[in-house]
Amino acid sequence: MIIGGNEDxxxxxxxxxxxxxxSERAQPKIVVITAASAEPDVVWQAYDGxxxxxxxxxxxRLDLPDRHAADHAAHVRTITEADxxxxxxxxxxxxxxxxxxxxxxxxxxxxxxxxxxCVAGTSAGASVMSEHMMAxxxxxxxxxxxxxxxxxxxxxxxxxxxxxxxxxxxxxPRLFAALAHHPPLMxxxxxxxxxxxxxxxxxxxxxxxxxxxxxxxxxxxxxxxACAHGEALQLEKVVVHLLPAGGxxxxxxxxxxxxxGIATAVHxxxxxxxx
Amino acid sequence: MIIGGNEDxxxxxxxxxxxxxxSERAQPKIVVITAASAEPDVVWQAYDGxxxxxxxxxxxRLDLPDRHAADHAAHVRTITEADxxxxxxxxxxxxxxxxxxxxxxxxxxxxxxxxxxCVAGTSAGASVMSEHMMAxxxxxxxxxxxxxxxxxxxxxxxxxxxxxxxxxxxxxPRLFAALAHHPPLMxxxxxxxxxxxxxxxxxxxxxxxxxxxxxxxxxxxxxxxACAHGEALQLEKVVVHLLPAGGxxxxxxxxxxxxxGIATAVHxxxxxxxx
Numbered sequence: 001m002i003i004g005g006n007e008d009x010x011x012x013x014x015x016x017x018x019x020x021x022x023s024e025r026a027q028p029k030i031v032v033i034t035a036a037s038a039e040p041d042v043v044w045q046a047y048d049g050x051x052x053x054x055x056x057x058x059x060x061r062l063d064l065p066d067r068h069a070a071d072h073a074a075h076v077r078t079i080t081e082a083d084x085x086x087x088x089x090x091x092x093x094x095x096x097x098x099x100x101x102x103x104x105x106x107x108x109x110x111x112x113x114x115x116x117x118c119v120a121g122t123s124a125g126a127s128v129m130s131e132h133m134m135a136x137x138x139x140x141x142x143x144x145x146x147x148x149x150x151x152x153x154x155x156x157x158x159x160x161x162x163x164x165x166x167x168x169x170x171x172x173p174r175l176f177a178a179l180a181h182h183p184p185l186m187x188x189x190x191x192x193x194x195x196x197x198x199x200x201x202x203x204x205x206x207x208x209x210x211x212x213x214x215x216x217x218x219x220x221x222x223x224x225x226a227c228a229h230g231e232a233l234q235l236e237k238v239v240v241h242l243l244p245a246g247g248x249x250x251x252x253x254x255x256x257x258x259x260x261g262i263a264t265a266v267h268x269x270x271x272x273x274x275x
Numbered sequence: 276m277i278i279g280g281n282e283d284x285x286x287x288x289x290x291x292x293x294x295x296x297x298s299e300r301a302q303p304k305i306v307v308i309t310a311a312s313a314e315p316d317v318v319w320q321a322y323d324g325x326x327x328x329x330x331x332x333x334x335x336r337l338d339l340p341d342r343h344a345a346d347h348a349a350h351v352r353t354i355t356e357a358d359x360x361x362x363x364x365x366x367x368x369x370x371x372x373x374x375x376x377x378x379x380x381x382x383x384x385x386x387x388x389x390x391x392x393c394v395a396g397t398s399a400g401a402s403v404m405s406e407h408m409m410a411x412x413x414x415x416x417x418x419x420x421x422x423x424x425x426x427x428x429x430x431x432x433x434x435x436x437x438x439x440x441x442x443x444x445x446x447x448p449r450l451f452a453a454l455a456h457h458p459p460l461m462x463x464x465x466x467x468x469x470x471x472x473x474x475x476x477x478x479x480x481x482x483x484x485x486x487x488x489x490x491x492x493x494x495x496x497x498x499x500x501a502c503a504h505g506e507a508l509q510l511e512k513v514v515v516h517l518l519p520a521g522g523x524x525x526x527x528x529x530x531x532x533x534x535x536g537i538a539t540a541v542h543x544x545x546x547x548x549x550x
Contacts, residue, residue: 141442141466142486142519167416170445173486176517191416211417211448211507221534232486232519237536240515242451244417244507259496261512 001197004164004190004210005089005123009050015195015208016047019084020054022118022197028083029058035065035098036090036124043088070102079107084118087125093135095128096151105154112156113200113273119156126164126190131155134163134178139170142232143177150181157198157272161185166213168192179217180233186268187215194245200273204266205248214241214265241265276472279439279465279485280364280398284325290470290483291322294359295329297393297472303358304333310340310373311365311399318363345377354382359393362400368410370403371426380429387431388475388548394431401439401465406430409438409453414445417507418452425456432473432547436460441488443467454492455508461543462490469520475548479541480523489516489540516540 001022007015020028032047034040044061051059062078064070079085085108087095099105111117119129127133130153137148150161161182163175166189175187190196191210198204206212216239241262243249249266276297282290295303307322309315319336326334337353339345354360360383362370374380386392394404402408405428412423425436436453438446441464450462465471466485473479481487491514516537518524524541 139442142517167414167445167448170442170447172445172447172488173442173517213447220536232521233517234519234522235515235517236534238515238517240510240513242417242448242508242510242513244509246507247509259511261495 001118001120001195002126002129002162002188002190003120003122003195004126004166004192006165006192007122007195007208008193009046013050013054015193016050017054018195018197018207019086019118019120020051020056023083025083027057029060029081030056030084030086031060031062031078031082033062033064033085033087033125035063036092036095037088038090038094043090047086047088064098064104066098067102070098070104076103076107079104080111082117084120085111087121087128089123089125092124092127092133092153093151095124096133096153099128099154100152108154109156123164127162128153129156130160130162131158132161132182132185134161134174137174137177139174141173143173143180144232145177145180147177148174148181150178157269159185159268159272160188162188162190164190166191167210172213175215176235176238177233179215179238180222180235183217183220183222185217186265187217189213189215198269198273201251201270203248203250204269206243206245208245211242211244214243216241216265276393276395276470277401277404277437277463277465278395278397278470279401279441279467281440281467282397282470282483283468284321288325288329290468291325292329293470293472293482294361294393294395295326295331298358300358302332304335304356305331305359305361306335306337306353306357308337308339308360308362308400310338311367311370312363313365313369318365322361322363339373339379341373342377345373345379351378351382354379355386357392359395360386362396362403364398364400367399367402367408367428368426370399371408371428374403374429375427383429384431398439402437403428404431405435405437406433407436407457407460409436409449412449412452414449416448418448418455419507420452420455422452423449423456425453432544434460434543434547435463437463437465439465441466442485447488447490450490451510451513452508454490454513455497455510458492458495458497460492461540462492464488464490473544473548476526476545478523478525479544481518481520483520486517486519489518491516491540
């Protein structure tokens with residue numbers, strides 16, 4: 001579950017509630033990885049309280065401040081035994097500097113791909129889910145190719161790049177810039193308090209209060225303009241789908257009728273889960 | 276010239292400077308229509324100073340607070356005799372409530388279409404240029420069909436709908452909502468300190484510091500989702516072009532090589548000028 005940040009943690013909590021439901025356990029074990037945050041105590045308290053409100057008894061905090069911690073056998077076992085792995089917001093570069101190449105990362109990837117584990121992440125925790133992640137990037141228009149820096153993510157999903165706080169922070173130019181680096185990637189812009197649920201080889205679903213913007217650059221031409229603004233990107237024929245919360249799209253003719261554009265995106269996304 | 280608002284009025288003023296140049300007069304007469312603004316004195320002082328800095332000697336203020344003023348023969352003559360008509364920002368509904376159906380409106384339309392008059396508008400003054408204008412609208416994601424209210428504009432351009440402060444205020448969802456009203460319209464999102472120069476039957480050009488986002492919904496399907504969020508819009512295959520400042524696109528194979536997507540937009544826009 002890819003959450004765009006700033007999800008409701010105090011009221012009805014529809015996004016967090018769905019995470020608990022997705023585990024399909026009466027008493028799921030949840031592990032909250034706070035490694036992205038500079039204030040893990042504050043973040044942990046917020047989610048500990050929220051998941052307690054939702055009736056989750058088995059809640060465990062995992063700070064994983066560095067690579068050493070992320071290789072620690074006891075921590076890896078904690079991840080392996082969890083029904084739900086939740087990664088908080090903060091800074092995705094901080095999170096990946098602890099997780100990259102670690103045994104914890106392998107455990108999360110395998111849990112998602114092979115053991116049906118529910119992996120959820122919000123904001124920075126959402127960005128790391130793909131193979132290529134947005135490490136940093138300004139929000140500026142027109143976008144320039146050097147405006148964003150990409151880095152390796154956890155690699156739960158292939159062929160996509162994720163941005164969060166999407167509509168709220170006007171990040172379309174930034175996602176355009178990321179696609180200019182790797183045009184075959186499909187961009188996913190996730191709004192705040194909104195999540196994309198990807199069920200491998202099955203369906204995608206949008207929940208929460210916003211929308212998911214799918215940006216498909218595969219049939220576009222992306223050029224630098226040969227002019228004074230040497231680095232400004234000109235983009236032609238980028239195809240955009242807007243999927244509002246409430247929609248579920250199955251791989252095979254689903255409940256919601258969709259045309260070939262969305263169907264292609266659904267196929268790509270549900271296949272993108274590494275297996 | 277369609278300006279996205281907040282153009283530089285204090286430093287090098289590239290957008291305002293270009294307006295003066297477009298008139299192709301050594302001493303152009305400029306009329307500043309402040310009818311959109313609730314503070315016409317303040318707005319007039321700012322532009323009076325800016326155009327004075329740019330060497331324009333013949334500067335005239337036209338408040339046009341209501342329809343009566345916009346029908347006044349002396350005011351209409353002032354517009355007719357001007358080389359440049361500049362409409363300030365404020366509220367496009369206020370501006371149109373004075374101009375709609377007035378003799379001043381006819382004079383501006385004919386000046387643009389038949390006498391090669393340079394008509395420029397910023398922010399609210401930009402919105403009114405098309406036949407259908409965005410009268411008001413929240414910025415919310417996902418967009419809903421009732422989120423925006425459309426009204427009649429001045430009608431200098433047909434088949435397009437204009438939004439301003441585009442990237443800065445994250446207005447893509449709002450432009451999507453407007454296109455859901457009238458899918459054949461082409462959406463133009465103009466960034467701040469950026470302008471789209473439309474030369475009828477000739478070319479379009481983007482100047483300033485941002486970009487123009489062209490949103491083409493003509494080949495998309497736009498549906499309400501049959502679900503709990505009854506009014507949330509699902510959009511499929513909206514085609515987006517991003518034209519950074521510095522680009523000029525001529526109707527017939529121009530200096531900047533473009534593919535069929537942008538070429539279609541250029542053809543539509545240069546034809547959109549009523550003639």
